[in-house]
Amino acid sequence: MIKNEKIKASEVHVTGLNGEDLGIMSTKEALTLAKQLKVDLICTSLMSSPPPCRLIGSGQAKQEALQEKQQTRKREQAPKIKELRLTPQIEDHDLETKRQQAQRILQAGDAVLLVVKISGKEGAKAKELLEDLLKELSPYGRKQTGIQLSGKQAAVQVNPV
Incomplete structure (x- = not known):
């Protein structure tokens, strides 16, 4: 999960805090918007161009990553x-x-x-x-x-x- 200044793309497709589509904008604009709202800009996938990014509260991003990791671990285990x-x-x-x-x-x-x-x-x-x-x-x-x-x-x- 890439966030904030580590996003190297010149343009990103941004999704807002409540899931609303904010459209394609430059990475600098998106980072400025994230700082104004006091949230993080998280890149969800590097496979598309421009990469989709979301505005997420800083604590929430860590929690989502942890939940996702637990879900994948649970799916990988064979049923007992x-x-x-x-x-x-x-x-x-x-x-x-x-x-x-x-x-x-x-x-x-x-x-x-x-x-x-x-x-x-x-x-x-x-x-x-x-x-x-x-x-x-x-x-x-x-x-x-x-x-x-x-x-x-x-x-x-x-x-x-």
């Missing part, structure tokens, strides 16, 4: 996968608690791996339990793959919408 374990004999209240946990995780932007531990012939019951949970969580996330039954567990990953 959080695992929730269940059993086919789960009580209704416990199932509701797990559903709420999954909903909170999905709303926070992370993926949920729902795992049902099975033994013996509980595979069908586990699959039915996961299908019901997927229907309830459909406004918050979509399943990545189908329900996978393997040996001692049934699992499905739900990614946030």
